[in-house]
Amino acid sequence: MLRSDLKIFLPQRLGNSPDAGGHRTNIALESGKLNQVFSAISNVDRARSAFELVKLYPAVATSDASRLQDSHVFISDQPDDPNVTTLLVQSGSLIDTSVLGDMENLLPSAKFHGMTVLTANTASDGLVLLVDRVSANLAPTINSRVPRQNVSPPHESTAYRTQQLESFGRLYHIDINIPDLLTDRPIFYGNYRKYNYQAKVYETITIFQNAMELNGTNITTRLTTPVYEGEKFNLHYLSKNDFRYHDFAISGAIALANGESVLPGTVNIKHPELDKVLTDDGNGQFIYSGYLMAKIDYLTGEITEFQPVRYTGFVSQHIGAVIQTRPFTIRHKAFSLEQNIIPETFYVRCETAGGIQLSGSSDAQGVITGTNISGTLTEGAVELTFDVDVLPESISCDYELLIQEPVPTPPGEINRVALPGNGIVPIFHKDGLVCVQHRERTIHQALSAGDTITVTPDADWVDIVDGQGASLYSPTDNNYVYDDATGQVTVKSGVSQFTAPFILTVIQSDLVQVTAIEPKLLRISTPLKRTFPAGSTVSSVYMLEDLQARSTNERTLSAWQNNFADIGAPATNVINTTQYPIQLSNIGCITQRWAVVFTSTTEYNVLGEFVGAIFSGTISEDCAPINPFANEPYFIITSAALGSGLNPGEAFLFSTWSAARPIMATRSVSPGHSQIQQDSSTIAFRGVY
Secondary structure (H helix, E strand, O other): OOHHHEEEEEEEEOOOOOOOEEEEEEEEOOOOOOOOOOOOOOHHHHHHOEEEEEEEEEEEOOOOOOOEEEEEEEEEEOOOOOOEEEEEEEOOOOOOOOEHHHHHHHHHHOEEEOEEEEOOOEOOOOOEEEEOOOEEEOOOEEEEEEEEEEEOOOOOOOOOEEEEEEOOOEEEEEEEEOOOEOOOOOOEEEEEEEEEOOOOEEEEEEEOHHHOEEEOOEEEEEEEEEEEOOOEEEEEEOEOOOEEEEEOOOOOOOOOOOOOEEOOOOOEEEOOOOOOEEEOOOOOEEEEOOEEEEEEOOOOOOEEEOOOOEOOOOHHHOOEEEEEOOOOOEEEEEEEOOOOEOHHHOEEEEEEOOOOEEEEEEOOOOEEEEOOEEEEEEOOEEEEEEEEEEOHHHOEEEEEEEEEEEOOOOOOOOOOOOOHHHHEEEOOOOOOEEEEEEEEEEEEOOOOOOOEEEOOOOOOEEEEEOOOOOEOOOOOOOOEEEEOOOOEEEEOHHHHHOOOOEEEEEEEEEEEEEEEEEOOEEEEOOOOOOOEOOOOEEEEOEEEEEEOOEEEEEEEEOOOOOOOOOOOOOOOOOOOOOOOOOEOOOOOOOOEEEEEEEOOOOEEEEEEOOOEEEEEEEOOOOEOOEEOOOOEEOOEEOHHHHOOOOOOOOEEEEEEEOOEOOEEEEEEEOOOOOOOOOOOOEEEEEEEO
């Protein structure tokens, strides 16, 4: 089997008419030929939008039944215009007879496959792909920007400092040393982010103090759910630099220095009779069984008793209070804003404890930089690190939101109201495959026999295309040859038959499985084989599985009842496909259930479940009905297999499976004019022979 034996065929009809789609034809897509699948984008399309849904047939186009193993397709190149998006659509209910109306009804339950690019270099041992997007426009949308100004992050608690532990894989064991921990009254907890794939949001997992161990200033714990690569475990704690502990066993009265105050929720006293610790409720009250036992003034430290209380207890009960010794400042802040922030519009400002104003801003990849400020912005999740002490209440942000709204359906086009996801769909899938590709293209104004060009060695694909879009590839290397070890391309004499200029394309690629999908991030099960630079493409792979023409379920029936699934009493004679198997070719075979119904002992009619009555023959000749869309037989039952035939009314039933799979492709054009002249897409079709 040759590279040229893999083809993508057109269906009977293209376009937006209700009967578009249908069976495979013998017309193959020509690489480089524009507007062969989708129509040209007009000025009307640019002004009011356009949406197209088409059917295609990746197929093994050989005259035998050779097998293509693990075949798959993916979009390897997208239009440069951001207003144009091409997707592949996967549905197990799509069949050869499906037309546009059927295909529309399949979209709500379909899977979608698209393409994105790496936003950062990915090392060969990495398990994380940082990507530009994990979803895409299925339907045309109008984008609008909504400004937000002076947004203050929520103040969950300003009492805690934070120390982080970054994960470089799957982090289960936490071990953090906190030299400034308030050990007289240790108070701490941990948390980290985990992405919820069903809800498509980040969730926070909190580890409380009683689930962690403290040994001196060292805090450890074992997680049941790991911290994934690139995420951080946050340990929040009270620092002895900000707080001190007042033990009531030493002094029953709290004496506060200038600027000190009692930290709400940290004051412990005892019930006078029961061994019961009473903690203030954060509003200055000590309540037991619905009764107010006492009150505390956080600013003065004075406790007013309404009923007798005790100020002694076991050391482990911490009968005392935590005192804040100075205005609270932070070096780290994590908070969440709205998810659809345009990263490059994000701006943050704050003030140091000394009154100095600081500011920072984000780039398009969500990297925040500024004087004494660094951080990240990911789908509305903000993490800031400060090199100096900052007042948390001084932090505020400006940014713009991207609002995407579907465009109303123009007259006569596919109804977009029924499209899933309000027109925005996921293009990667957990446990699915992705193809990472690094592509190098060079233009050569002329090529002659004997010319040599040095390109990347160990490439998975090398091709030269001429000025008319024709590929110079040939199975006998008549036009060029590539040395995998040295990366040298040598031009041969056949190049004289092609038209300059020439484009030489060299691709390195790798297939990996996705284990998790997060906003702008894909986690993979195994490391990549190579290092891929930022800008490399990442495509969701649509698995077609093995492609090979084959027949199954061969049987006879004593009485044909117009039921292609019928299994009953066999005919009085046999059709001998054991010694004379049904002959199939990959190019002619279609997926169909068949019945050869005998009208006499020597004559018969051939019926297909969807194609109907297509052939009449006699047992003296081979049964070879022609597929008019491929100009090859659907199948051949030899006259030797037919033998002496069956009795009238008896039938021979069987199924054939095509070496082609119907797939769907969509293209959406959102409103907006562009200077980009080339809006083509490339579908890659591969497998193992």
